[in-house]
Ligand SMILES: [Zn+2]
């Protein structure tokens with residue numbers, strides 16, 4: 001049986017649905033979104049804070065830094081995301097993250113690559129580093145989406161993957177209900193860089209699934225910078241709106 005036949009058969013037993021509206025999809029659909037929902041995906045665009053990537057209302061001439069970054073300069077150089085965590089984008093990322101559907105790795109990686117290509121163009125990076133899950137959380141979930149995305153990105157861009165640059169040394173309660181300052185406190189000291197030689201002098205691309213307040217990636221970047229990294233840029237698949 002050829003690949004199409006296998007796809008058709010698997011579709012018979014596991015009908016493919018749009019992750020947002022639930023409409024039944026053609027078995028060749030690789031995005032898990034119907035055409036209508038795919039058109040509604042909100043990709044991140046300028047104008048943005050040149051540091052944290054926060055969308056800005058005004059289009060002032062020249063690069064602008066948001067009030068937050070002026071008050072608390074982040075440890076990373078820049079943070080950018082592929083799409084907003086809203087509408088079909090939220091459904092896609094949420095289903096990927098919480099239902100551990102490995103088949104969504106493909107569409108999520110394609111969106112992440114498009115975002116990274118647009119914002120960074122992949123030049124000047126020495127290593128790709130995923131934001132690590134605590135081993136206990138990885139076990140509970142059976143799935144580490146940031147590690148999968150970082151590995152896929154490394155394969156496609158040929159920037160070497162460095163999985164052991166960061167480890168999570170403290171188990172943190174879920175941050176979903178915490179405010180920005182509480183998140184910063186909650187995450188402080190949660191990571192360590194056990195092998196500084198792996199990051200010393202290197203420009204790193206830190207990969208995570210969702211940027212909410214930036215507390216997690218900021219703590220990771222601070223840890224990597226303390227270990228001697230030259231610069232850390234952050235790339236996430238999605239970015240929360242109205243935080
Ligand atoms: Zn749909």
Ligand SMILES: [Zn+2]
Pocket residue numbers: 049050051052053054065066067068069070
């Ligand atoms: Zn900012």
